[in-house]
Amino acid sequence: MxxxxxxxxTTEPAASRRRAARPSSRAAEDAPASHALDPDAAGQDRxxxxxxxxxxxxxQSLDRGLAVIRAFGPDQxxxxxxxxxxxxxxxxxxxxxxxxxxxxxGYVRSDGREFSLRxxxxxxxxAYLSGLALPEIAAPHLEELVAKVRESSSISVLDGDHIVYxxxxxxxxxxxxxxxxxxxxxxxxxxxGRVLLAAMSPENLELYLATANLDALTGRTVTxxxxxxxxxxxxxxxxxxxVDQELEEGLRAIAVPIHGKGGAVTAAIxxxxxxxxxxxxxxxxxxxxxxxxxxxxxxxxxxxxGAG
Amino acid sequence: MxxxxxxxxTTEPAASRRRAARPSSRAAEDAPASHALDPDAAGQDRxxxxxxxxxxxxxQSLDRGLAVIRAFGPDQxxxxxxxxxxxxxxxxxxxxxxxxxxxxxGYVRSDGREFSLRxxxxxxxxAYLSGLALPEIAAPHLEELVAKVRESSSISVLDGDHIVYxxxxxxxxxxxxxxxxxxxxxxxxxxxGRVLLAAMSPENLELYLATANLDALTGRTVTxxxxxxxxxxxxxxxxxxxVDQELEEGLRAIAVPIHGKGGAVTAAIxxxxxxxxxxxxxxxxxxxxxxxxxxxxxxxxxxxxGAG
Numbered sequence: 001m002x003x004x005x006x007x008x009x010t011t012e013p014a015a016s017r018r019r020a021a022r023p024s025s026r027a028a029e030d031a032p033a034s035h036a037l038d039p040d041a042a043g044q045d046r047x048x049x050x051x052x053x054x055x056x057x058x059x060q061s062l063d064r065g066l067a068v069i070r071a072f073g074p075d076q077x078x079x080x081x082x083x084x085x086x087x088x089x090x091x092x093x094x095x096x097x098x099x100x101x102x103x104x105x106g107y108v109r110s111d112g113r114e115f116s117l118r119x120x121x122x123x124x125x126x127a128y129l130s131g132l133a134l135p136e137i138a139a140p141h142l143e144e145l146v147a148k149v150r151e152s153s154s155i156s157v158l159d160g161d162h163i164v165y166x167x168x169x170x171x172x173x174x175x176x177x178x179x180x181x182x183x184x185x186x187x188x189x190x191x192x193g194r195v196l197l198a199a200m201s202p203e204n205l206e207l208y209l210a211t212a213n214l215d216a217l218t219g220r221t222v223t224x225x226x227x228x229x230x231x232x233x234x235x236x237x238x239x240x241x242x243v244d245q246e247l248e249e250g251l252r253a254i255a256v257p258i259h260g261k262g263g264a265v266t267a268a269i270x271x272x273x274x275x276x277x278x279x280x281x282x283x284x285x286x287x288x289x290x291x292x293x294x295x296x297x298x299x300x301x302x303x304x305x306g307a308g
Numbered sequence: 309m310x311x312x313x314x315x316x317x318t319t320e321p322a323a324s325r326r327r328a329a330r331p332s333s334r335a336a337e338d339a340p341a342s343h344a345l346d347p348d349a350a351g352q353d354r355x356x357x358x359x360x361x362x363x364x365x366x367x368q369s370l371d372r373g374l375a376v377i378r379a380f381g382p383d384q385x386x387x388x389x390x391x392x393x394x395x396x397x398x399x400x401x402x403x404x405x406x407x408x409x410x411x412x413x414g415y416v417r418s419d420g421r422e423f424s425l426r427x428x429x430x431x432x433x434x435a436y437l438s439g440l441a442l443p444e445i446a447a448p449h450l451e452e453l454v455a456k457v458r459e460s461s462s463i464s465v466l467d468g469d470h471i472v473y474x475x476x477x478x479x480x481x482x483x484x485x486x487x488x489x490x491x492x493x494x495x496x497x498x499x500x501g502r503v504l505l506a507a508m509s510p511e512n513l514e515l516y517l518a519t520a521n522l523d524a525l526t527g528r529t530v531t532x533x534x535x536x537x538x539x540x541x542x543x544x545x546x547x548x549x550x551v552d553q554e555l556e557e558g559l560r561a562i563a564v565p566i567h568g569k570g571g572a573v574t575a576a577i578x579x580x581x582x583x584x585x586x587x588x589x590x591x592x593x594x595x596x597x598x599x600x601x602x603x604x605x606x607x608x609x610x611x612x613x614g615a616g
Contacts, residue, residue, distance in 0.1 A: 057404070057405045057408045057409070058405075058408070058409050058412060059369050059373060059405055059406055059409040061367050061369035061370055061373075062369055062370055062372075062373030062406065062409050062410070062413075063409065063413060064370075065367060065369075065370030065373065065374075066373075066413065066415075066432065069432050069435055070431060070432065070435055071435075072435045072436070072439060073434075073435050073438055073439060076439070077439035077440075096365070097365050097366075097367055098367055098370060100365045100366070101365070101366050101367040101370050101371065102370070104366060105370075105371055105374065106467070106468060107374075116439070117435060117436040117439065118436070118467055119436060119465055119467040119472035119474065119490070120467055120468075120472075121432050121433050121435065121436045122433040122436060122437070122472060122474075122489065122490030123378060123433075123490060123492070124374065124377050124378065124429050124432040124433055125429050125430040125431075125432055125433030125434065125490060126381075126433065126489075126490035126491065127377055127378055127379075127380045127381050127425055127429065128380070128425040128426070128427060128429045128430060129430070129490075130381055131380060131381060131384070131385035131424070131425065132385075139478070157427055159414070159426055159427040159428055160414060160428075164427035164428075164430060166427065166430075170447070181430065181434075181489070182427070182430030182431060182433060182434035182437075183434065184431070
């Protein structure tokens with residue numbers, strides 16, 4: 001069985017993940033403005049980015065080198081020089097220089113013909129995760145929640161117009177691991193994304209609604225901007241978001257906010273379940289109370305430990 | 309309570325992790341030869357690296373940009389331009405260009421005075437992890453093992469002279485998460501490292517013994533090259549490695565190899581426990597049989613799924 005086939009058996013929406021993760025990587029190169037929507041960074045990064053443009057301060061080699069790393073992925077573990085060149089849009093000569101540099105730095109392995117990433121690339125993401133207090137504080141509470149309700153739970157933060165998993169505990173019946181930390185999904189189609197959008201300032205939300213790409217990921221995805229604004233308004237009033245198969249067919253999820261010690265929403269926590277197993281009613285009556293209780297415990301720990 | 313204080317309460321050897329992780333980052337810049345010891349890559353990367361040297365194919369800007377990302381970490385979440393310059397050894401002007409480029413690419417956030425990493429950096433490690441079948445296949449077996457023996461379990465691969473966690477399931481009583489995926493430790497002082505060293509070809513093992521830095525991480529660490537060769541020989545004969553507080557005071561761990569479908573050792577799996585709670589005898593009599601059983605199940609799945 002292939003990895004894709006195995007993933008298709010889980011509630012991890014593999015197809016959407018691939019759809020979602022790849023274009024967002026490209027966005028980093030092509031449209032710097034598109035990730036200026038982070039509520040924490042908005043009004044801080046944006047002027048800097050606007051002023052920067054593609055000027056003499058921009059180190060193109062770094063941009064290209066990171067694109068070479070991102071060329072590898074789930075269905076691209078081993079790539080030839082030509083394949084990397086095709087994926088990045090670089091010339092073969094430039095691709096070769098970047099690959100050989102990455103080999104020399106220990107990030108890429110080569111057998112002469114094909115290239116693959118080495119575990120050292122994990123250091124780069126580790127530099128970010130190890131600086132976060134939330135995943136560590138939340139871990140035992142996530143474990144407890146999943147043991148109790150027997151559905152998978154995740155915590156995400158907003159990064160531009162995507163959510164990014166920073167912690168995840170799968171149920172026993174789901175074969176997914178820490179792999180999923182770092183997974184990105186478009187905010188509008190996910191329960192955690194809607195919770196985070198509902199916590200935005202009105203200005204940032206309008207900017208998001210005006211600029212986000214609202215693609216139909218399933219037949220049920222809300223893609224109309226007015227309809228989405230109304231849905232997000234409901235989430236703000238209710239204090240939770242319930243999404244029924246808008247990210248992936250067969251997947252339901254419910255999310256609530258996690259407030260940092262200052263009271264601002266810093267992350268969202270969800271429970272996801274197979275639509276065939278858990279009704280919409282059960283999501284609200286069985287899962288929501290347990291989810292809210294867990295969020296409350298995490299918030300209490302964040303306050304008492306001075307983090308978040 | 310600080311993150312460091314919280315970590316000190318777990319069996320996660322925080323101090324060693326920091327000691328271990330940082331210098332290895334530096335090694336990537338200064339001594340490319342030091343990570344040519346990977347048994348998979350040896351004889352493949354090394355000639356390429358030797359031929360490369362610091363020649364015209366080496367893209368220095370990529371090297372420096374990655375060093376800027378690695379400057380951030382557990383105790384360095386928010387850094388000023390000067391602090392990044394100090395950590396990387398770059399000039400202020402160069403540091404500024406790299407930071408602004410990373411801001412523009414969405415990897416770094418700036419509030420004008422201080423810089424911090426954004427979740428997008430997780431994409432880089434994700435590109436590696438998502439290409440690995442092992443963590444996904446091993447996950448349910450790790451969960452089962454940890455639920456049964458109530459000690460933390462990890463899986464590592466060798467990368468140069470370090471082991472790197474690719475999967476980890478902590479016990480309930482330990483507050484550690486996916487954070488730990490990507491953590492690096494020097495191979496010689498860890499149970500998983502010794503299992504992986506024991507599986508090396510004699511030539512690669514001799515090269516490792518001749519070149520590795522064998523620092524005393526605790527008063528018990530085996531640092532004598534002859535003694536280490538003997539210990540590794542014992543591991544090869546016994547089929548497991550048991551390490552008593554050589555990586556961190558108070559931490560014991562036992563590891564066995566995981567063989568890929570071709571029969572070669574591709575990874576190691578361990579159980580770690582507090583020395584105050586589990587005797588050396590109990591490590592062997594209680595934990596080892598469960599660990600071996602789990603390794604066998606993972607190997608069976610790797611074979612049946614054509615991976616590894």
